[in-house]
Amino acid sequence: MNSPDLSTPDKSQLTLEKISLAFGQLQALNGVSLDLQGNEILAIIGPNGAGKTCLLNCVNGFYRPQTGSIFFNGQEITHSPVYERTQLGIARTFQNIELFNGLTTLENLLAARHMHFHHGFLVASLYFGGARREEIRHREVVEQIIDFLEIKPIRKKPVGALPYGLRKRIELGRALAIEPKLLLLDEPMSGMNVEEKEDMARFILDIYEERKIPIVLIEHDMGVVMDIADRVVVLDFGTKIAEGPPEEISRNPEVIKAYLGES
Amino acid sequence: MLRKEEETFPKLLFRNGQKWPGLTAMRKKNFGVWKEYTWKECLEKVKYFSLGLTHLGLQRGDRVAIIGENEPEWFWAEFAAQAAGGAMVGIYTDMVPAEVKYITGHSDAKLAVANDQEQVDKFMEVRKELPSLRKVIYWDPRGLRNYDDPLLLSFDEVGELGKRYEASHPQAFEENVAKGTGEDIAALYYTSGTTGLPKAAMVSHRALISSGRAFLEYNPASNRENFFSYMPAAWIGEGMFITSSHLANGVILNFAEEPETIQEDLREIAPHVVSYGPRQWEDLARTIQVRMREAGFLNRLLYRIFLRLGYKRAELLEQNREPNLFWNLLIALSDLLVFYPLRENFGMKKCQIATTGSAAMSIDTFRFWSALGIRLKQLYGSTEAGFVAGHRSEEIRFETLGNISSVAAVKISEGGEILVKGPALFSGYHKDPEKTAQTLIDGWVRTGDAGFIDQRGHLVFLDRLADVSRLANGAKYAPQYVEGRLRFSPHIKDAMVLGGEKRNYLAVIIIIDFENVGKWAEDHRINYTTFADLSQKNELSRLIRADIDRLNGDLPEEMRIKKFVLFHKEFDPDEAELTRTRKLRRGFMEERYAQLVNAIYSGQPGVDVEARVKYRDGREGVVKTNIKVWSADEEDR
Numbered sequence: 001m002n003s004p005d006l007s008t009p010d011k012s013q014l015t016l017e018k019i020s021l022a023f024g025q026l027q028a029l030n031g032v033s034l035d036l037q038g039n040e041i042l043a044i045i046g047p048n049g050a051g052k053t054c055l056l057n058c059v060n061g062f063y064r065p066q067t068g069s070i071f072f073n074g075q076e077i078t079h080s081p082v083y084e085r086t087q088l089g090i091a092r093t094f095q096n097i098e099l100f101n102g103l104t105t106l107e108n109l110l111a112a113r114h115m116h117f118h119h120g121f122l123v124a125s126l127y128f129g130g131a132r133r134e135e136i137r138h139r140e141v142v143e144q145i146i147d148f149l150e151i152k153p154i155r156k157k158p159v160g161a162l163p164y165g166l167r168k169r170i171e172l173g174r175a176l177a178i179e180p181k182l183l184l185l186d187e188p189m190s191g192m193n194v195e196e197k198e199d200m201a202r203f204i205l206d207i208y209e210e211r212k213i214p215i216v217l218i219e220h221d222m223g224v225v226m227d228i229a230d231r232v233v234v235l236d237f238g239t240k241i242a243e244g245p246p247e248e249i250s251r252n253p254e255v256i257k258a259y260l261g262e263s
Numbered sequence: 264m265l266r267k268e269e270e271t272f273p274k275l276l277f278r279n280g281q282k283w284p285g286l287t288a289m290r291k292k293n294f295g296v297w298k299e300y301t302w303k304e305c306l307e308k309v310k311y312f313s314l315g316l317t318h319l320g321l322q323r324g325d326r327v328a329i330i331g332e333n334e335p336e337w338f339w340a341e342f343a344a345q346a347a348g349g350a351m352v353g354i355y356t357d358m359v360p361a362e363v364k365y366i367t368g369h370s371d372a373k374l375a376v377a378n379d380q381e382q383v384d385k386f387m388e389v390r391k392e393l394p395s396l397r398k399v400i401y402w403d404p405r406g407l408r409n410y411d412d413p414l415l416l417s418f419d420e421v422g423e424l425g426k427r428y429e430a431s432h433p434q435a436f437e438e439n440v441a442k443g444t445g446e447d448i449a450a451l452y453y454t455s456g457t458t459g460l461p462k463a464a465m466v467s468h469r470a471l472i473s474s475g476r477a478f479l480e481y482n483p484a485s486n487r488e489n490f491f492s493y494m495p496a497a498w499i500g501e502g503m504f505i506t507s508s509h510l511a512n513g514v515i516l517n518f519a520e521e522p523e524t525i526q527e528d529l530r531e532i533a534p535h536v537v538s539y540g541p542r543q544w545e546d547l548a549r550t551i552q553v554r555m556r557e558a559g560f561l562n563r564l565l566y567r568i569f570l571r572l573g574y575k576r577a578e579l580l581e582q583n584r585e586p587n588l589f590w591n592l593l594i595a596l597s598d599l600l601v602f603y604p605l606r607e608n609f610g611m612k613k614c615q616i617a618t619t620g621s622a623a624m625s626i627d628t629f630r631f632w633s634a635l636g637i638r639l640k641q642l643y644g645s646t647e648a649g650f651v652a653g654h655r656s657e658e659i660r661f662e663t664l665g666n667i668s669s670v671a672a673v674k675i676s677e678g679g680e681i682l683v684k685g686p687a688l689f690s691g692y693h694k695d696p697e698k699t700a701q702t703l704i705d706g707w708v709r710t711g712d713a714g715f716i717d718q719r720g721h722l723v724f725l726d727r728l729a730d731v732s733r734l735a736n737g738a739k740y741a742p743q744y745v746e747g748r749l750r751f752s753p754h755i756k757d758a759m760v761l762g763g764e765k766r767n768y769l770a771v772i773i774i775i776d777f778e779n780v781g782k783w784a785e786d787h788r789i790n791y792t793t794f795a796d797l798s799q800k801n802e803l804s805r806l807i808r809a810d811i812d813r814l815n816g817d818l819p820e821e822m823r824i825k826k827f828v829l830f831h832k833e834f835d836p837d838e839a840e841l842t843r844t845r846k847l848r849r850g851f852m853e854e855r856y857a858q859l860v861n862a863i864y865s866g867q868p869g870v871d872v873e874a875r876v877k878y879r880d881g882r883e884g885v886v887k888t889n890i891k892v893w894s895a896d897e898e899d900r
Contacts, residue, residue: 106295143294153523155295210408 013038014059014182014216019068021054021238028054029065030238036182041208041215043229043246045222047258050235052218053095056184059216060092061085072182087115089181093171093188095218101160105151105170108159109142112177145173149203165196172203176211183207185217189224197221201228226250234258264686265476270445271468273309273346275510277440280306283513286486289335292520292528300335302513308335310436312418313343314425317435319374319398319416323348323442326370326451330354330363330385331378333492334518336402336418338506340376341450341496345468346440350448352463353497356382364389367396370451370463370693375399376418380406383415390414445469451693452499452646463693464646466499473686474650475507477668481653482616482640486513488535489613493518493525499646500620503687504538529610536616537637541624544639547609548631569597573634580633580659602636611637618642618653626751629661641665643722648708649687652722662748662817663721664714673722674707679739680728681714682707713741715819723817735767738821742849745769745814745822752810753779757834759847760824761860770826770863772856773807774833780806795831795888803829804893811895824895826863831872831888863892 014036021029029051057063061082069078119131189197232249234242236258284303327344341351352370363385377383386399402418449468453461494501508514519528555566617637640654643664654665672684691699713725725741742760749758757774791797815823834840862870869891
């Protein structure tokens with residue numbers, strides 16, 4: 001089978017310019033700027049409540065920053081609705097798994113392809129002509145993801161009954177089904193055991209290397225961050241306090257202070 | 264005798280490619296869809312891969328090691344190696360690098376074919392110790408993108424080499440195939456002995472095809488039928504039954520997507536033949552029972568009702584009785600409502616032939632499957648002896664291994680061992696003439712199994728030869744076999760055979776099945792109070808004697824049971840009569856009940872047995888029972 005081209009030939013670029021977000025008196029993000037240069041894995045770290053998830057939510061459109069702007073591939077998306085950003089190729093996973101529990105793995109992944117369906121309800125229901133070809137193509141894309149993530153044995157199992165580690169993997173699969181140009185992963189390894197973490201780290205690296213999709217990920221496990229991230233951004237109380245390659249970050253006294261507390 | 268143009272695997276493949284170019288030969292699930300390969304495609308794959316192997320230096324008589332899951336490439340590689348005049352050496356997927364090294368080194372394989380990164384890594388780890396290994400060919404490139412090593416080649420690259428080779432050597436493939444003879448070694452099968460390093464049995468095309476043809480005589484299948492290939496291809500069972508049927512009759516081979524998806528894929532394919540080992544049949548039976556227990560009320564009720572009907576069917580079949588119209592209707596109804604959906608769920612919708620291996624399986628499991636409409640047939644054979652015996656569909660008797668196959672001649676040695684001769688025998692152990700001489704004597708293969716041929720010509724397996732006991736007069740007997748056979752009776756829960764080197768005949772201590780026998784007693788208006796009381800009833804001795812008579816009729820003279828007692832209680836692990844895993848502690852029992860044993864062999868009519876009983880409140884009491892000794896061939900005294 002010839003694989004449909006899932007990689008993004010052009011370099012994706014995400015730029016955040018001094019974005020600030022406040023909930024009432026609570027300043028969640030305070031003038032954070034960030035630049036994702038083409039192909040890299042960028043890790044965002046920081047203590048609880050530092051604003052990491054808020055930052056991702058601003059990028060994919062769940063939150064709108066009060067000031068500052070966000071550009072994706074040269075286009076301003078600060079005020080675009082979520083679905084438009086998805087169409088531009090921004091996909092994300094969630095800290096707490098958000099799947100359709102009653103649907104199977106396959107159906108969950110196919111559902112994520114809805115924006116790539118071009119036929120109307122009627123034609124698609126009749127499963128006729130172009131609609132049929134289209135559906136087969138979507139199934140192919142999804143099957144490649146299933147193969148890639150090694151979830152073939154659970155293809156037809158309802159997601160709700162599956163173990164946590166697998167559901168996390170399916171969520172990653174759903175993000176891939178969008179054929180993203182940028183992946184946002186919110187704690188992809190939280191709550192996993194060592195083996196599951198290793199598997200997930202390998203998948204993330206494979207996505208990055210084989211599909212050339214840049215990745216922004218939030219992760220608490222510093223070991224993982226050191227292993228897979230090209231660059232690290234550190235947030236503390238809504239402010240960016242450091243940025244750089246992992247080795248440098250791990251030696252940064254300010255980061256150690258924010259992360260480990262003053263000793 | 265095999266026809267010359269059908270005497271090797273590659274020749275059969277070549278014939279099938281010409282005869283049925285457009286028919287499906289193999290089917291494998293890929294990306295969730297069943298992908299079909301026609302005979303023509305398979306032949307082509309094999310052709311170019313074979314020429315590629317020749318190009319890489321494979322010569323006649325060389326060996327190619329293969330390791331991986333059962334997938335089309337496994338078999339293409341096997342046929343390709345054989346077409347080039349080589350032999351296949353299968354390695355089990357779960358073997359560690361040290362074992363891979365041993366087999367590859369011992370077989371002098373120059374080329375290896377490996378499934379994926381996991382298997383390739385095993386060769387990479389031991390490559391320094393395998394100086395004669397020239398190339399490792401992989402068919403699944405996943406995870407190998409960062410490997411850059413002159414040792415590695417992909418399956419497709421070898422095919423390309425083959426195409427180029429053909430340009431300069433037209434007709435080379437056809438000539439290579441034509442050169443092969445049935446006596447050529449097709450494969451080396453490594454069998455792990457209980458001691459020492461594995462032995463490599465050299466098996467010829469003639470042996471594999473002979474076994475396959477004999478298998479098909481008992482279990483007919485054509486090129487429209489589906490087999491599911493999931494037994495390890497490094498094991499001869501897959502080679503002589505499945506692969507051989509595939510090539511000889513064109514049976515379609517189906518492969519699972521992943522080892523984890525076998526059950527699901529099996530259901531989709533619904534193969535013609537389902538083969539499991541006894542343990543797997545037992546596990547599946549248990550799975551069904553557990554699932555039914557968890558099922559909804561209505562399903563559970565239907566299952567309970569119809570399972571009884573199923574058992575009635577099993578009983579009729581066992582007694583070789585044709586059910587009358589009434590039963591036939593009920594059985595058809597139970598199939599429609601319960602058993603057909605149940606069978607479908609477990610991939611046995613179209614299963615015409617269900618086989619099990621030669622190890623013993625509990626009678627309950629046999630009956631259970633029979634009740635569900637699946638009649639399990641034995642297949643008995645070995646790497647060295649090929650296909651020896653199996654059941655014909657019309658002659659299934661679960662206590663035997665079945666009829667002796669058309670390619671085997673069987674005789675029982677003086678020591679009681681099953682000896683086999685015929686075209687399906689192996690050709691000796693690779694590099695081990697000493698072991699070969701021990702196993703192959705005057706053209707007969709020693710199986711190491713004790714057995715006999717019964718009156719209906721069925722081969723019966725007793726035990727491993729090493730586990731057979733001897734009587735004072737030198738006669739051999741297999742205690743576990745006799746006990747197992749006695750347990751087939753619904754009236755007998757357990758049994759212990761007495762004999763040994765100081766005695767001249769067999770006697771048996773029998774534990775009745777209190778529940779079944781109690782019901783029987785009620786039906787026949789026999790009053791009883793306790794287990795001990797019931798066990799000593801004269802009527803009961805007649806019932807059990809009939810069971811023993813039936814068994815004695817099947818046994819050779821020296822193994823017949825002469826006397827029996829019906830024990831007054833069950834064997835009890837708490838009293839150390841059984842181990843915790845419920846195995847009989849023979850020595851202990853003979854000592855503990857020495858009085859009873861003496862009574863049996865000294866011709867006394869009965870004996871008082873005292874048993875200490877511990878009551879719930881901690882007090883101890885003594886229960887006295889008179890146990891009668893019965894003779895097996897005499898009517899009531």
